[in-house]
Amino acid sequence: MAETGKENPYGGRFGILRRIDDWIFNIEMGILWTFLGVSAIMVFLDVMYRRLAAPDSKVAELAARIFGVESPEGIERLTAIGPKASAVIGVALVYFAFWTAEEHAAEPGKQSRIKPILETIFASAGLGLLGWIMVRPDVESRWFYLLLYSLCAGFWLFNLFRERGPDLAAKLVSFLVVTAIYVYITLKYFPDGYSWSKELSLIMLLWVGFLGASVCAHEGKHIQVGALKRVVPPSMSRWMDALGFVFTAAFCFFMAMLGYEYAKEALTLEGRFEQTNIPDWVATIAVPAAFAMTSIRYIAAAFSSIMGGSYGAAPEDESIAAAAAQAAEEGAKG
Incomplete structure (x- = not known):
């Protein structure tokens, strides 16, 4: 791990480990x-598809309640007008969003009136095209989701290459890994239709929650108790940090072992989710995988703390340590 005050985190004996850890972090x-x-x-498209495919109109039902329309002829008329009114309201909201963005982004007096209109036209046309594709019975949902992912990925890659940041290679590798995972899941497990989003969303949110713990360990964003560190002598401060990291790593290792036993049982039972046919272990393996990675990172943080590094430290502690090192360096030069 890089020592405090050094700008290059990949220098020293453990530089290669830090680089691997950062690449894993980018994938996470x-x-x-x-x-x-x-x-x-998925959840949005599920609701949208239900509305597009439903013969009734929620807008018509709401309008009938507000205006007290009870006759069959009046309700039928409102049902015919409902989708058109919804489309008009949707376009108005899109325009309001682009207009607000232009008002805040442009300098005072230089706001464009034409730009929000053009953006609204293109956005509404794109959303209309996507809605038309959704309701076509000959287009499977997996291809529709791959189309959406391709559009978003293309936009992200365009910005990535335009900025050309220092971590370009790591982000490209993470993009390839994530894309491979997404394409595999989409082609193998996405069923037809759009009413199964809840099941897959719960699996993804489970992974998000546990991987988030590992990410926070990398960034030093977990809650840390600093009261004890403030009452011990400064020479013992790093040892107290290391001790806290070791205890946290031990707890995470214990949770990883429990998760492993649970995932192994799920693998033995060979259960599957009802709608997507995804094996149960795909969800449960998130627990041991994330806790194992978190445990490894806290062990690394303990070693870094003993050696005077800042890996795994809270952001404010890291900035204080860097400022102190810079002040000491300037004092030595003076």
Whole structure:
């Protein structure tokens, strides 16, 4: 692990381990963002598909209640108008979103009136095209989700290559890994239709929750008790941090072993989810995998703390340590 105050975290004896850890972190972040985005889109498309395929209109029912329409002719008329009114309201909301973004992004007096209109036209046309594809019986949902993923991935890659950050290679590797996982799950387990989103979303959110613990360990974002560290002599501070990391690593290892036993039992039973036919162990294996990675990271944080590094430290502690090291370096030069 890099020592405190050093700008290059990959220097020293453990530089290669830190690099591997950062690459794993990028893959975890890719899985987190992808699973969160896919879960949200799945639930949204599930609701949207039910509305597009349903013969009734919720807008018509609401309007009938508000205006007290009870006659069959009036309800039928409202049912015919409902989808059109919903479309108009949707376009208006899209325009309001783009108009608000333009008002906040542009400098005062330089806001464009045409840009939000053009963006609304293209966005509404795109959403309309996607809705038309959804209701076509000859288009399976897996291909529709692959189309959406391709569009989002293309936009993300465009921004990635335009910025060309220092972690470009790591992000590309994580993108390839996440894409391979997503394509495999989509082609093998996505059933037809759109009414199964709840089941797969729960599996993805389970992975998001436990991988989030591992990500927080990498970033030092977990809750840490710093009261004891403040009452011990400064020379013992790093040892107290290391002791806390070791205890946390032991707890995570214990949870990983429990999760392993549970996942092994699920693998033996060969159970599957009802709608997607995904094996039960795909969900349960998230527990031992995430806790094992978290345990390894806390062990690394303990070694880093003993050696005077900042891996796994809380962001404020890391910034304080870096500032102290910089002040000491400037004092030595002076």
